[in-house]
Amino acid sequence: MQPLLSVGNLVKRYAAPRSSGPHDKLAALDGVSLSIAPKTTVALVGESGSGKSTLALCIACLERPTSGTITFAGIDLAALDENRQRQFRPQIQLVFQDPSSSLNPRWTALEIITEPLLVQRRFTKQERIDKACALLDRVGIPRKMANRRADELSGGQKQRLAIARSLALEPKLIILDEALSALDCSVQAQISNLLLELQSSLGLTYLLITHDFAMAGHLADQIVVMDRGRIVESGSAERILSSPNHGATCSLLAATPRIAEAHVELVIS
Amino acid sequence: MTPLLKVRNLQVAYYARTGEVCPALAGVHFDLNSGEILGVLGESGSGKSTLAAALLRLLPTNAHIGQGSVLFEGKNLLEASPQELQKIRGGRIGLIFQEPSSSLHPTLPVGQQVSDVLAAHQPLDRRSLAEKTSQLLATVFPADADRVSHSYPHELSGGQRQRVLIAQAIACGPSLVIADEPTASLDPTTQQEILQLFRTLRQKFDLAMILITHNPALLADLADRILVLYAGRVAEIAPTEKMLSSPQHPYTAALMRCLPPQAGEAQRARKAPLCVIAGDPPDLSPQARGCLFEPRCTEAMEVCRREEPDAFAVSATHEVSCFRFAR
Amino acid sequence: MRYVLRRTLHAVFLLLGVSLLTFLFSSLTPGNYFDEMRLNPQIAPETVAALRAQYQLDRPLPLRYLHWLNAVAHGELGFSFAYNSPVGPLLWVRARNTLLLTVTATLLAWLLALPLGVWSAARFGRAPDRVLSWMTASLLVIPDLVLALGLLILAVRTGWFPTGGLVSVGFEDLSPLRKLGDVAWHMTLPVIALVLAALPMLIRHVRASVAEILEAPFLRAAAGHGIPHRKLLYGYALRAAANPLISLFGFSVGTLLSGSLLVEVIMSWPGLGPLLLEAILARDLYVVIGGVLLSMVFLVGGNLFADMLLYWADPRIRTAASAK
Numbered sequence: 001m002q003p004l005l006s007v008g009n010l011v012k013r014y015a016a017p018r019s020s021g022p023h024d025k026l027a028a029l030d031g032v033s034l035s036i037a038p039k040t041t042v043a044l045v046g047e048s049g050s051g052k053s054t055l056a057l058c059i060a061c062l063e064r065p066t067s068g069t070i071t072f073a074g075i076d077l078a079a080l081d082e083n084r085q086r087q088f089r090p091q092i093q094l095v096f097q098d099p100s101s102s103l104n105p106r107w108t109a110l111e112i113i114t115e116p117l118l119v120q121r122r123f124t125k126q127e128r129i130d131k132a133c134a135l136l137d138r139v140g141i142p143r144k145m146a147n148r149r150a151d152e153l154s155g156g157q158k159q160r161l162a163i164a165r166s167l168a169l170e171p172k173l174i175i176l177d178e179a180l181s182a183l184d185c186s187v188q189a190q191i192s193n194l195l196l197e198l199q200s201s202l203g204l205t206y207l208l209i210t211h212d213f214a215m216a217g218h219l220a221d222q223i224v225v226m227d228r229g230r231i232v233e234s235g236s237a238e239r240i241l242s243s244p245n246h247g248a249t250c251s252l253l254a255a256t257p258r259i260a261e262a263h264v265e266l267v268i269s
Numbered sequence: 270m271t272p273l274l275k276v277r278n279l280q281v282a283y284y285a286r287t288g289e290v291c292p293a294l295a296g297v298h299f300d301l302n303s304g305e306i307l308g309v310l311g312e313s314g315s316g317k318s319t320l321a322a323a324l325l326r327l328l329p330t331n332a333h334i335g336q337g338s339v340l341f342e343g344k345n346l347l348e349a350s351p352q353e354l355q356k357i358r359g360g361r362i363g364l365i366f367q368e369p370s371s372s373l374h375p376t377l378p379v380g381q382q383v384s385d386v387l388a389a390h391q392p393l394d395r396r397s398l399a400e401k402t403s404q405l406l407a408t409v410f411p412a413d414a415d416r417v418s419h420s421y422p423h424e425l426s427g428g429q430r431q432r433v434l435i436a437q438a439i440a441c442g443p444s445l446v447i448a449d450e451p452t453a454s455l456d457p458t459t460q461q462e463i464l465q466l467f468r469t470l471r472q473k474f475d476l477a478m479i480l481i482t483h484n485p486a487l488l489a490d491l492a493d494r495i496l497v498l499y500a501g502r503v504a505e506i507a508p509t510e511k512m513l514s515s516p517q518h519p520y521t522a523a524l525m526r527c528l529p530p531q532a533g534e535a536q537r538a539r540k541a542p543l544c545v546i547a548g549d550p551p552d553l554s555p556q557a558r559g560c561l562f563e564p565r566c567t568e569a570m571e572v573c574r575r576e577e578p579d580a581f582a583v584s585a586t587h588e589v590s591c592f593r594f595a596r
Numbered sequence: 597m598r599y600v601l602r603r604t605l606h607a608v609f610l611l612l613g614v615s616l617l618t619f620l621f622s623s624l625t626p627g628n629y630f631d632e633m634r635l636n637p638q639i640a641p642e643t644v645a646a647l648r649a650q651y652q653l654d655r656p657l658p659l660r661y662l663h664w665l666n667a668v669a670h671g672e673l674g675f676s677f678a679y680n681s682p683v684g685p686l687l688w689v690r691a692r693n694t695l696l697l698t699v700t701a702t703l704l705a706w707l708l709a710l711p712l713g714v715w716s717a718a719r720f721g722r723a724p725d726r727v728l729s730w731m732t733a734s735l736l737v738i739p740d741l742v743l744a745l746g747l748l749i750l751a752v753r754t755g756w757f758p759t760g761g762l763v764s765v766g767f768e769d770l771s772p773l774r775k776l777g778d779v780a781w782h783m784t785l786p787v788i789a790l791v792l793a794a795l796p797m798l799i800r801h802v803r804a805s806v807a808e809i810l811e812a813p814f815l816r817a818a819a820g821h822g823i824p825h826r827k828l829l830y831g832y833a834l835r836a837a838a839n840p841l842i843s844l845f846g847f848s849v850g851t852l853l854s855g856s857l858l859v860e861v862i863m864s865w866p867g868l869g870p871l872l873l874e875a876i877l878a879r880d881l882y883v884v885i886g887g888v889l890l891s892m893v894f895l896v897g898g899n900l901f902a903d904m905l906l907y908w909a910d911p912r913i914r915t916a917a918s919a920k
Contacts, residue, residue, distance in 0.1 A: 047456050154550060155313055184312035184483050189527040189543040196540055211457050218529035218539060237539065255457035257464075257486035258531045259513050327820050351825075359822030372817040374832055376910050385831075386821045421911040437821055 002074075003035035004205050005059065005173060010068035010078075012054055029054055029065065030229035036173070036222075041199065041206040043220035043237070045213060045252060050226040052209045056175045059207070060092050061085045073172070090120065090169035097178035099158035105151035109141065109161055112150060116168045135164040139194060156187035160194065167198070175207045180215055192219055213256040217241045225249045272300035273342065273445060273477050274324075280335035281316075281323045281501075282555075290555055293319040293332070294501040298580070303444065306471060306478040308492030308509070310485055310524075314550050316501040317481045318367065321449040324479075325358050342444070360390040363438030365448040369430035373422040379433050380406065380418030386440040409436045409466065428459035432466070439470060446470075447479045452487065464491055485525065489513060494586070497521045500551035500561040503580065507587040517589045519566045520546070560592070568593060599917050603903050607896045614892045615668075618885050619661050664885070673889075674882025678875065683886040686871070691853060691890060693762060694860065694867035697783060698852045701790035705798055706845065708791070713802025714829050720807045729803075732796035744789045744862040757785050760864030782865075789859045794848070801844055805837035812836070838909055846902020850895035 012029040029051050036042045044052045057063040059070055061077055070077045072092065077085060096102040103112055113132040117123050123131065136146055139160040141153075150158060159179065166174055176195070180188045192215065198204055210216050216223055217237050224234040227248040233240065244250050281294040294316045301307050311317035322328045324339055326346065339346040341362065349357065358364065366372045374382055384402045387393065393401065406414040409432040422430055431451060438446050448467075452460040468491065470476050480492060488495055488509060495512040497504045497520065505518035516522045526544040548565035551557075560566070563573040572592050581594040664674060673683040712728065719725040751757040758764065764778050809815060810833055818832050857869035864870075868887055875883035907913055 047458060185485070186312060186524060186527045186546045189529075189545045192529070193542045193545060196542060213457075214529045214531055218543070252457060255461045257457070257460065257484065257489070259486050259489045259528070322816075325820060327816055355822050355824060357822070358820055364817070364820035366813060366817045366820065368813060371813040374814050374818065374836060375912060376835060376838075377832075382818075385818075385823055385827070389822045389824055389827070421915075423912055423915065434817070440821075 001037060004038040004073065005207075006033075006035035006071045007055070007059065008033050008069040008071065010055070010058060010065050010070065012051075012058060012063065012065045028229045029058070029068075032068070032226075032229070032231055034224055034231060034234065036205055036207060038172070038205050039199065039203050040221040041208055041219050042222045042224060043208045043210060043216035044224050044226060045210060045216050046226035046248075047211065047252070049228070051229040052226050053177060055226070056094070056177050056207065056209055059173075060094050060175055061089060062094075090116075091171050092173045092175065093166035093169065093171040095159075095162050095166050095174060095176045095179045097182055099155065099162045099182075100151070102162055103150045103158060103165075106149060108147050108149055109136065109153070110146045112161060113165050113168055116165060120169065131168065132164075135167055138167065138198070139164040140190075155183055156190060159183060159187075159191055163191075163194065163198075167202075171204070173205045173207065175209070177209045178211070179208075181210065181212060188215070195219065211252070213241070213253055214258070225252065270302060271343075273303045273305075274301040275338070275340040276300075276324070277338045277340075279320070279323060279337040279339065281319050281328065282333050282335060284331050284333060286331075291553055292501060292555055293553070294323065296337070297498070297501070297503055299496055299503065299506060301445070301477055301479065303477055304471065304475045305494070306467075306480060306492045308488035308495040309479060309481040309498055310483070310488065310495055310521075311481070311498035312483050312524075314500070314553070315498040317483075317498055318449055319501075320498070321364070321366075321447050321479070321481055324447060325362060325364060326354060327358075327364075356390065359386050359437075359443070360441050361443050361445070363440075363443040363446040365431075365434050365438045365446065365451050367450045367453060369427055369434055369454070370422070372434055373430060375422060378419050378421060379425065383418075383433065383436050383440060386437045390441045405436050405440055408439075408470075409433070426459075427455050428462065431455065431459075431463055435463075435466065435470075439474070439476070442474065443476075445477045445479070447481070449481045450483070451480070452482075460487070467491060485513065485528070486531075497524075500553060502561065502577075503588075503590060504562070505587075505589045505591075506580075507583075511587055517583055517587070517594065518591050519568050519593075520562050523565075523567075560590075599907060600904065603900055607900050610896050611889075611892060614896075615665070615885070615889055616661065618888045618892075619664065620657075622881050622884050623657055623660070664882075668889075673886040676875070676880055676883045678878050678880045678883070683882050686883065687868070687886050687890060690866065690868045690871045693865065694853055694856060694869065696779075697786050697860070697865060697867060698790065698856050700783065701787045701794065701856070702848050702852065704787065705791045705794040706848070709795055709798035709802050710834070713799045714806050714834055716799065716803040717806035717810060717833075718829055720803075720810070725803075728799070732799050735792060736796040736800075740789070740793045740858050741862070743792050744786075744859045747785045747789050748863060751785055758782050762866050786856070786859050786863045786865050789863070790856055793859075794855075798844070802837075802841060805840050806833050809833045809837045839906060842905045842909060843902050846898045846900075846905070848898070849901055850898025852898070853894045854891040 010029050010032045014028065032051070032055060034042070044055065046052050054063065058065045058078075065078050068078060072088060075088075077088060107115075110129065110132050113135055114128045117128045117131060133143065133146065136143060141157055141160050141164070145153065145157065150161065153161065162179070180191055183191060195206065196219070199206065206219070208216065208220055220237050222234065223237050223240040225232050225240070225246065225248060227246075233244065233246040233249045240249065241253070244253055277298050279294055279297040280292070282290050282292045284290055297316075297320060299307070309317055309320065319328070319332070323332075323334060324346065326334070328334070334347060337347065341357070344353070346354070346357065373379065380402055383405055384398055387398055387401055387405075403414060403418065406418055410417050410429075417425065417429060417433070422433075425433070435451075438448075452463050455463065464487065467478065467480070471478065480488065482488065485495075492509050494506065494508050496506040497512070497516075497518065499520050505512070505516065505521050507517075512521065513525065516525055523544070523546045527546065529543060530539075546565055551561040553561075559575050560569075560573040560578055563569045566573065570592055578590045578592045578595070580588040580590045581596065582588050583594055667674060671684065673687065675681075676683050676686055679686055716725045716728050748759060751759045758781065762779065762782055763775075764782070767775060767778060770778060806829075814836075815828065815833060818828055823832065853868055856867065857872065859865070860867040860869035861873060868890070872884065872887040874880070875887065907917065
């Protein structure tokens, strides 16, 4: 089956600023290739500085790669100029880590969801409101919160709102950049269930960027491990988690905090 | 052995400008012994950060500490004078706040910020101060302590800033360190390094710690006991092993079930929906009656709607605030 | 270093632009010194024409400007028609007098504003802060004119202070120490007027900047480490709040020559202010241009000074600047 998105030998270099600490060297992408099959979830795992966010920004056409191809539904996005790229933006959406800073705290929930619809200029006001309410229902935000300002919502509700906003333009691919990392455990569970449900009912494809192997293992079909701008290992989730090959994968797995196996068995039973 | 810290019936409420009162902590109690690490597990709204600030009376001006007592080394901190408090803060109790990026002064070199803590509590001349500072930084930065000492916070990584905060907290050899989400914004590898640092410090200095977090997995290998906070009240307190393997309080049990299958363990069905805790976050208004977890509890009883449960002992070291365990 | 050079170059361009504009505007204003002369029937028209030629007022504007620019580059600021002497020495003497006043007043105002502002910020919203805010608001509302006049009335009624001037009669005969005392005595009221005029704004700025910083997480963290209260306020809070205050200080430096015009005129202080006022009224072109230019040098210099100070004080600016 043809992949929905395939990245070919992507390279991105930034000019490093002078007199900054060593950790500040902006991550280059050094020849990254991967493919994402439709209606699946690929998890991109790596330390900060490994290039995962840069890759996400390039795929979402928010950064221009230095060289390489990004083929989406058969078309090379990297080769298009900005105007043509903009036509594809609705199909690739982003959800960020911190909903407090990715949502305008002064806008109401309804305003936040209708904004992308407004920009598209295809819908009447009533259509926009109807679509927005339908989306709020979809993500589990009660209708009475529709006119509340974003800063009055809880962390979990804000993230649901961010997801609803990303669904507004009926995308094919949603990039979740550490979208679950800042949430409490119980809220993480709710949001991850929501994501799974949306995937099965809407046929969405996810690119999940995270450094949490547990979540990656739970949500993803494929796991891709990045280290210093390169992909060092990739494969099915089961394989990577049970028998990792590369040193970076092993050390990341080892570093993931976990409750010992004995503890978990008893909780499940 | 008398506990190092005895907290009894700690109550804190926030006053909004409209006159509304929002109780953040409603009767927290626990003991902490020397050299013991207590993990405080709580989600947003549980009052965990309020607890950290309240112990040292560092709450914002619109917060009011009600009844209760915080006995540290025999002294009630809630009744201490400002001078006594100033000596204890940083001197006998170290504090590591959240957000390393905003907990350091932006225009002072990091080394000086550590020196200032030393200078505030110990009368040292300049040379001894400089020596002690570099020793301290060498403890937390095994490699380039010298370079870091002259750097400014914006030139350091998140992990490095966190280490500076730790250096400040242990500078004067306190007997207790309170750490509020110390690894929240860090990478897994850096997280492990910081946790390892805590272990080393506990061993070397016999340090007692209160480690506040929302991630139970962080406490698994580090904490001796875990205290679970829900809606400003202690839901359960037990030794770590017990808490993680057989939590008794319905909230704790539900929380543990929420966790995704641990990486590398025997696979449950992947992509199966996770268990969630139904319902909304707790209603913290002063009018709330009964057990605050009752609306979401799968095992609620009639009495739970009417009264708030006390802490009932399940064993000598395990207490649960739930009517299911009432004698 | 590159930062310094860049800013200095900006400053020079700015000054050139200002000089051109000033020259343009003053030349284009209706009337000139000699119109007055022409009205005087005792002076023959030929004399006026000759004088005009002597002062080159009959040459076209661009040439006059270039000629003047050339002169300035050589340190000559032109010629004053009214005083019949070169502008340079005239300005320096008056500027020196003004600076005596304003430097003292500025230093005093800042030395008072900093502790008062910090004190107020530490008690933000509580009674002492409100009282001080009310006082500064009242002071702010009173125009400088009224302040100066009020002090003048005080001087006249009580006789404790002189009612104007730089020195007393018989100044030449005093001993050096006495001379100093005499000048200081004359300076007192104008300085008080200037300080009272500047203080409220400064206090409010210090208070606002520090109050904002007092809410910052790093200050709570420092308090959590037991840093003593005074050090928290001055060593930590004020230091972090320094940026907007440094800019404000630059502005204070910038207005050293221009800010005291009103007070000088009212209190008959022989400074730049009264000179400029007379020159404008008498259409004494080169004095006006010279005075404005000098003030601008201070303004631009003050800004430059503030930029340098910011660069030195804030490591984040140093990092950002070298990244460019």
